[in-house]
Amino acid sequence: MDDWNYKPAGDLGLSHDEAFKSLKRESGLIATALHWIWWSFVRAYLVLWHRLKVEGRENLPKVPPFVLVANHSSHLDALVLAAPLDLRLRDQIFPIAAGDVFFTNPAISAFAALMLxxxxxxxxxxxxxxxxxxxxxxxxxxxxxxxxxEGQRSRTGEMLPFKAGLGMMLAGTNVPIVPCYLDGCFQALRPETHWPVRHPITIRIGRPLTFADAPNRREGWEQVANELQAAVKALRTE
Amino acid sequence: MSPYERLFSPAHAFEHPVTVWLTVALGVALTVSPLVLLTLGRRIAETRRQRLWSRWRSWLVLTLLLVGPILLGAAWTIVAICVLSLLCYREYARATGLFREKAISLTIVVGILLITFATMDNWYRLFMALTPLTITLILTVALFADRPQGYIQRTALGVLGFVLFGHGLGHLGHLANDVNFRPLILMVLVAAEMNVVFSYFVGRTLGHVPLCPNTSPKVTVAGVLGGLVLTTMLVMLLGTSVFRGTELANWHHLIVLGILISVVGQLGALIFASIKRDLGIKDFDVTIPGHGGLLDRFDRIVPMAAVVFHYVNYFVGVGAGQQVRIWTTFG
Known part of the structure; x- marks a missing residue:
């Protein structure tokens, strides 16, 4: 008889604080419930307060893996970008957030891990x-x-150059990368303000791109970054 | 004593001498230990001293969390054991990977909550019926994923988890339906933990032959036998008072109860050591500093609770004379 395969939690043996910061963190029942509550609330808030409009929803892949990339000019961006995704995928959707902003204070770290x-x-x-x-x-x-x-929020609303780190992760893989453009987030929550104002927000979702042929070295990484930047920019003018 | 007094009133907390003895003994142990550590000071290595302090702090918190509810009343005891069951299941599910099966995990959590309700209501028939019903529900909800690959593994892990932490630990909660629940539960908890201490010291002093080196290399035959003899003596000493005036106060019953507590407790430690070896992990979690996870500390109690419950229930009757279905009897 063959052995059964067990796969303990990736963050087993870590304290809560360490687990929140771990890239191997996995969601249990409580975290799943919190994700559902939080994202349902966010979705309702964005639709009611910001009249969220989603264009190109048909371009979203139905099953993982995939990556959503977009321009970044506001703390609302990750919330807006995740809002149109299927709630059933909630535990599998991970916004990649700046560690030095979201994971240095234990309370914010818990919020970022358990809610977002x-x-x-x-x-x-x-x-x-x-x-x-x-x-x-x-x-x-x-x-x-x-x-x-872009690696940081734009302070002017204008897109910054895409960094090649994304290419290091995705060059040579078949993972679909979906370019998106977030319109209105900058005006709704400017970098210098703490509370959002009522302003309509639109997400434009482009066709997924893959970079299976991109070489996994500097020129390949830059190719990924440049093509994605061009795809996001193209959505801005549509 | 009315059921509401038993459930919610701390007025009778120190009515039984065993409750007084054990509470005082725990208080003295927790007060003297840091004094000993302070006296020893730098005569013990820094890392060892840190570890001992960490263990003492953990024991202080654990004792308050366990003894506090027992003294406050049966309802708090049942709730505390429900929380313990849920946390133990969480550790087991994270260690085995079962936590990824959200429907099965949710079913087990609901099962544990229903077991707690049946216990709180002193509804023994529902308590016993919930185990086969929850197992059937686990087997059913696992169908909804329409993923036959791994069905046996997922459901077997779920059933084992529920039987150990819902049904097994639930028996410890059900002991709280006895009018004498405080000394009875305290005796079980203290005997289980003292069994660890007795086995450790006898094993270190006299133990050379490992009992099952692949499962738990530190467990020795001498340690187990020493733990068995000393724990049985402790149970006889306490049990004489706990079961005074009942059939279980006879010395031969107390010897059997002591042996059951020792043997099943030791088996509990070996059961969870086997699970950890199979999974390739050292500890179930890091919940209790200096100890590991809750399951690393309470492994003996999980199978022991049902054995003690049924032994006492068979000869004396747990909750004899107490109102049944406290909350669900209408009219």
Missing amino acids: NALPMWRKNCGPHALAELKRRLIEEPCCYILFP
């Missing part, structure tokens, strides 16, 4: 090991990431 289901990206020392772990999880689990390749 965010995973940290440590911008100043994000080594290849962390990107390799994210890539492994994306493909093997499989799951969905919400990524902002």
